[in-house]
Amino acid sequence: MRAAVCTRAGGPEVLEVRELPVPAVREGWSLVRVRGAGLNRSELRTRQGHSPSVVFPRVLGIECVGELVASTDPRLAEGSTVAAVMGEMGRAFDGGYAEFALLPNDLLMPVRTSLPWETLAALPETYLTAQGALDALDVARGERLLIRGGTSSVGMAAASIAAALGVETAATTRRPHKAAALAADHVLVDDGGPLTIAAWPDGPDRVLDLVGRSTALDSLRLVRPGGTVCVAGSLSGWLIPAFEPIAMIPTGTRLTAFHSDTLRGAAGAAVLQRVVDQVEAGVHRPHVDRVVSLDEIAEAHRHMEDDQATGKVVLVP
Template sequence: MRAAVCVRAGGPEVLEIRELPVPAVRAGWSLVRVTGAGLNRSELRTRQGHSPGVRFPRVLGIECVGVVAASTDPRLPEGATVAAVMGEMGREFDGGYAEYALLPNALLMPVTSTLSPETLAALPETYLTAQGAFDTLGIRPGERLLIRGGTSSVGMAAASIAHGHGVETAATTRRPGKADALLAAGVDHVLRDDGGPLRTPWPDGPDHVLDLVGAATAVDSLRLVRRGGTVCVAGSLSGWLIRDFEPIAMVPSGTRLTAFHSRDAQGGAAVLQRVVDNVEAGVYRPNVDRIFALADIAAAHRYMEDDRATGKVVMLP
């Protein structure tokens, strides 16, 4: 089989297309023929050497969709369509940048779908994170949502979910040229984030803030949300740590600060099926920015690293 192997930490050039043996099935694991894989910025960090404990060479890829080729689990018959997310894919063991992936049965989520491979591949990590954050916030139709980091793949997914549920949405971007993509995703108000004070279209603030920028903006998001509203941090585009964080001084009385981590989406077959059903019904409108072939994985990483994507980048083997 062909696979994109990260041979060492470094730039995109360290991703090499190699011929590898198809993995042998073992107890507790099943073989998946990969039909598509969404690409993620966490894979950039792993490739750059910023994921402690990852040993090279390694086939990267923290998610994939595909068809069961050989199974050790009765609930995963051969020919079943499945998705897999996280669980140390592409870190502790080889991930989705390949024609086949040997994956733990516990990670595999059966799904019924009529979607194209590229559309289905764009959903698992991105939409499970966005849907999980949306559910964590407890957003209801008619409420107001601010998405910080709106042109990230999760931001675009969150905008699609919000639009599908009748939520008035504002989203931030640092690049004015990406405004049209946000509007097409269902955003009502596009806000330019130029590093200065951010103003929302609502005098008393949004009911909820989904903060995908993370550490650099979380405290400001607490300032922006209406008193008694909720801020959910579900991204780390600006890093992991909020330095000199003083909860009593920085969290307004009655305002809630929570988080959602994509690892909580592992095994979320029912949630993923709900997402797929909503996409098939036209309620959610997934944004596939660009599709790359496996052979072009280094170019795909350059594309992501240059922050050129608006939405999801997908690899088809």
Template sequence: MRAAVCVQAGGPEVLRIREVPVPAVRAGWSLVRVKGAGLNRSELRTRQGHSPNVRFPRVLGIECVGVVAVSTDPALPAGTTVAAVMGEMGREFDGGYAEYALLPNALLMPVTTTLPWDVLAALPETYLTAQGALDALGIAPGDRGRLLIRGGTSSVGMAAASIAAGYGVETAATTRRQDKTDALTAAGVDHAILDTGGSLTDDVHAIWPDGPDHVLDLVGASTAADSLRLVRRGGTVCVAGSLSGWLIPDFEPIAMIPSGTRLTAFHSDDLKGGAGATLLRRIVQQVEAGLYRPNLDRVFGLDDIVAAHRHMENDQAAGKVVVLP
């Protein structure tokens, strides 16, 4: 089979298309013929060498969609359409950047859908993370709160905006590129904010003088402290992304978290396998009905994986980048 193998830590060019053996099926794992894989910035950082548990060479890809080719689970017979996310895919074992992936049965989420493969591949990690983060913030249908999304043109940011718009939540979202503000509006954002790299206090308070009730911070490490200052006293900040890295330097909780303000997080590993299957099926139905947008930015072939990573690394995407083997 063909696979995009990350041969060592480095730039996009360390991803090489190679012919490798189809993985041998073993107990508790099933072979999936990959039909699409969404790209994620965590794969970019793994490729750069920032995932300490990863040993190269490795087939990256923390998510994929496809069809069960060889099953060891009677509940998931061959021919079943499935999605899989996280669970150390592309880190401890080979992931979705290949024609086939051997995956633990516990990760496989069966889906019945008429969506094309590129659209389906844009949904699992993105929408499961967005929904989980909004749940962590306590946002529900009919909520009349105000939501700020930092990193709004990321795939998760645009998915969160789509869900929040459906809930009736007033939403503001940030982007660092003027040419992406229209994409935010199309995703359902009420207020697009151009982030020039400093504090957003003036821009946000011009919209909401008391600050937002909720902040979904997808930039993460470099902006979490500022988000805690922005949210209204007693509001909640959820860090659910790591566009700027994984560690908050010199974090002092008592000094940086205002009294009564809540800081939480969401990790999509919480919704892998059975825990996420029901939610993913509902998300797919909402996309099929036109209630949620797939926010698909661009589709690449497996042979173009280097260009796909460059596109992602250069912040050219507004939404989800997908690779089709």
């Protein structure tokens, strides 16, 4: 099989397309023919060497969709359409940047769908993260939601889900030329300074912060008294330096987080099926920035690393 192998930590050039043996099936693991895999910024960080547990060479990819070609899972027949996310995919074992992936059965999520592979591949990590984060925020109809990192794939998915819930949304982008792509009630260009929302002088009720390190403290300042901030992304990095909760979290304001590993496997299957059904019904329209082949994987990483993507980059091996 062909696979994109991260040979060592470094720039996009360390991704090499190689011929590898198709993995041998073993108890508790099933073989998936990968039909599509969404690309994620966490894979950039792993490639850059910021995931200390990862041993190279490694086939990256924390998610994929495809067909079961050899199943050891009594729940799933060979030929079934499945998705998988997280659970150390592309980190402790080889992930979705390949024609085949050997995956633990407890990661497999069966999917009933007629969507094209490139559309289905744009959904699992992105929409499960968006839905899970909005659930963590407990956002409700009529509330005001600020999405920081609005042109990321998760940000665009969250805006779509929130709109369907009847939530008023504002979304940020650091790049003015991307503003037109934001399907939000209010579009804000974030210049790196303290953010203001003229339409909401009292602040948003909820903030979904997908930028993370550089914006989380400002989000805590901005949310209305008693509101909630959920950090569910790390577009600017993982760690908030010198974070002092008592000094930096306003009294009564709630700070929470969401990690997509929460909705993997059986826990995520029903949520993902609901998302797929809504996409098929036209409720959500996932934004695919571009579809790439294995031979284009290094350029795709460069495209994401330069913040050129608006929405999801999808690999179809």
